Amino acid sequence: MPVFEARSGQAVTLGRLLTELAQISRRDEGCITYSVHADVENPFRFVLYEVWGSAESLAAHDCTDHVRRFSVDVVDLLEAPFYVTRLRELT
Template identity: 35%
Template sequence: MTQPIPGVAIFVAKHGAEAEVEAALKTLVSPSRAEAGAMHYTLHRDRDNPRRFVFTEAWRDQSAFDRHVASDHVLMVFPGINDLLESSQVILLEEVHVTAHGRSFGPETKSVPDRL
């Protein structure tokens, strides 16, 4: 079974470009949520650094993420704001399996002994 692909995309606007970057990033939310394979797609602003915007997202599989990155709405936004960004980073995540109190937590919950 294919595991979902969670990730974060972090964009830091240059000083004075916050409003323009925010407006551009907001335009990605609705069409991205409507994509086949989109499980979660939310835009956040860092409380401690109002120039930093963070998308939390999850995709059904790698091909859904790849289609998202190549989508028209993504390709239309980023050439227009690249000069307004101080930095950008996309991080795809993989859940770490954890056992606590004799219970197993993770992408594929299986019985795991307390002691190995």
């Protein structure tokens, strides 16, 4: 789950870019779920919830033009570099 924190005044723009990325990424091969979530307590924080059919599908997604373009476009909108927390389902 990538976690992003927008700079002051950039939350709307970041949310829009994340939504656009999600719409495109849902069409990537192996994508099962790809959704954008806003933190209810911190209006500057967003989380992508992604489920991929395989590690290879995720790796291929990370190399797509739309992800690379997003990674460049988002840099100036962030308070700090985004980070990724990997999860495994327990139930």
